[in-house]
Amino acid sequence: xxxxxxxxxGSQRACRWFTADDVxxxxxxxxxxxxxxxxxxxxxxxxxxVVVRDAEVRRQVDDLARRHWDGGGRAYAEARLTPSMLxxxxxxxxxxxxxxxxxxxxxGDGRDLPRRxxxxxxxxxxxxxxxxxxxxxxxxxxxxxxxxxRAALGAVIALPDGVEPMALVPIGRPARPLGPPRREPVxxxxxxxxxxxxxxx
Amino acid sequence: xxxxxxxxxGSQRACRWFTADDVxxxxxxxxxxxxxxxxxxxxxxxxxxVVVRDAEVRRQVDDLARRHWDGGGRAYAEARLTPSMLxxxxxxxxxxxxxxxxxxxxxGDGRDLPRRxxxxxxxxxxxxxxxxxxxxxxxxxxxxxxxxxRAALGAVIALPDGVEPMALVPIGRPARPLGPPRREPVxxxxxxxxxxxxxxx
Numbered sequence: 208x209x210x211x212x213x214x215x216x217g218s219q220r221a222c223r224w225f226t227a228d229d230v231x232x233x234x235x236x237x238x239x240x241x242x243x244x245x246x247x248x249x250x251x252x253x254x255x256x257v258v259v260r261d262a263e264v265r266r267q268v269d270d271l272a273r274r275h276w277d278g279g280g281r282a283y284a285e286a287r288l289t290p291s292m293l294x295x296x297x298x299x300x301x302x303x304x305x306x307x308x309x310x311x312x313x314x315g316d317g318r319d320l321p322r323r324x325x326x327x328x329x330x331x332x333x334x335x336x337x338x339x340x341x342x343x344x345x346x347x348x349x350x351x352x353x354x355x356x357r358a359a360l361g362a363v364i365a366l367p368d369g370v371e372p373m374a375l376v377p378i379g380r381p382a383r384p385l386g387p388p389r390r391e392p393v394x395x396x397x398x399x400x401x402x403x404x405x406x407x408x
Numbered sequence: 409x410x411x412x413x414x415x416x417x418g419s420q421r422a423c424r425w426f427t428a429d430d431v432x433x434x435x436x437x438x439x440x441x442x443x444x445x446x447x448x449x450x451x452x453x454x455x456x457x458v459v460v461r462d463a464e465v466r467r468q469v470d471d472l473a474r475r476h477w478d479g480g481g482r483a484y485a486e487a488r489l490t491p492s493m494l495x496x497x498x499x500x501x502x503x504x505x506x507x508x509x510x511x512x513x514x515x516g517d518g519r520d521l522p523r524r525x526x527x528x529x530x531x532x533x534x535x536x537x538x539x540x541x542x543x544x545x546x547x548x549x550x551x552x553x554x555x556x557x558r559a560a561l562g563a564v565i566a567l568p569d570g571v572e573p574m575a576l577v578p579i580g581r582p583a584r585p586l587g588p589p590r591r592e593p594v595x596x597x598x599x600x601x602x603x604x605x606x607x608x609x
Binding site for chain 2: 209211212213215216217218219221231232233235236237239240241243244245246248249250252254255256257258259260261264284287288292314323324326327329330331333334335337338339342343348349351355363364365366367370373374388389390391392393396397398399400401402403406408
């Protein structure tokens with residue numbers, strides 16, 4: 208079991224381009240099943256998932272991403288991303304979340320939870336969702352751009368007040384092979400006892 | 409590979425009590441290796457890990473959790489947790505993060521990243537850390553209480569300004585068997601296209 212998990216999580220890549228091949232509801236349900244086994248503060252399980260397949264809802268959500276991108280996101284990204292990352296992000300957003308057949312919007316119910324612990328109680332579930340997609344052979348990505356305008360997204364998918372959209376996860380079959388992950392070594396990120404003392408096993 | 413991941417993530421439980429058995433640096437490094445393969449905005453990898461083993465640093469960090477608990481956390485929890493959850497939380501905090509031999513503090517470097525995407529760029533790594541611990545046979549938990557007083561925790565572990573402590577993860581061998589997870593069914597958490605329309609495969 209160990210090696211399988213390390214192989215799976217160690218090769219996770221964001222997928223930006225999807226084929227039109229469908230993702231079955233049974234597979235979506237299996238992914239959500241494992242997402243709901245993530246930890247949360249007080250075990251309150253504040254995650255909520257909206258599985259978007261309807262073409263009109265999807266168009267409106269994709270439009271929100273394009274609007275934010277055109278309204279400043281692209282300009283911001285131009286100064287920060289590598290040319291290839293910028294190209295991929297631009298094309299995927301213009302195409303509408305990379306043409307993925309399913310888009311799962313993950314929201315956090317902040318109505319009965321201190322705001323301080325909402326993110327720590329939702330993003331572990333998002334990570335489980337991404338890993339589950341990979342375990343089933345799908346590509347996925349963690350995006351947030353369409354959630355920037357909370358009011359607009361909330362109106363499209365009828366989110367109640369106090370329920371905050373936190374991630375949008377396109378899921379589908381990768382249209383291109385995913386390359387190897389590019390990551391800084393642990394040694395550059397890990398410290399012993401106090402920041403600045405290298406963790407050096 | 410599929411089933412192994414679903415079994416692992418589907419049985420994740422918070423571990424509150426640990427034996428004194430050590431966790432090797434090699435195992436910690438392996439866990440951090442997979443933590444650093446989580447997704448992050450712009451692939452900026454803003455996670456930072458402080459692996460606390462030093463007794464004096466640990467005492468100070470444990471004290472921060474106790475101080476917050478005694479200063480209002482317990483009273484807050486009394487009204488919200490079940491008696492058994494409250495008892496477990498109380499005893500674990502009083503004992504100092506459940507007596508775990510290793511405490512990994514996960515911080516997010518917000519110095520070059522919009523604050524809007526810091527949590528979404530750190531908690532997936534935390535979840536990988538928790539899953540990796542389980543894959544190696546260790547117990548762990550996602551805690552945040554000792555991070556409430558950012559200034560105090562930052563002083564103990566010398567965090568630079570702009571680097572925010574976000575989670576404290578005790579890791580060790582479980583002192584008791586972990587029971588089955590208690591989770592609401594997917595059907596209560598999943599919607600189709602718009603909030604309020606059940607997702608019913």
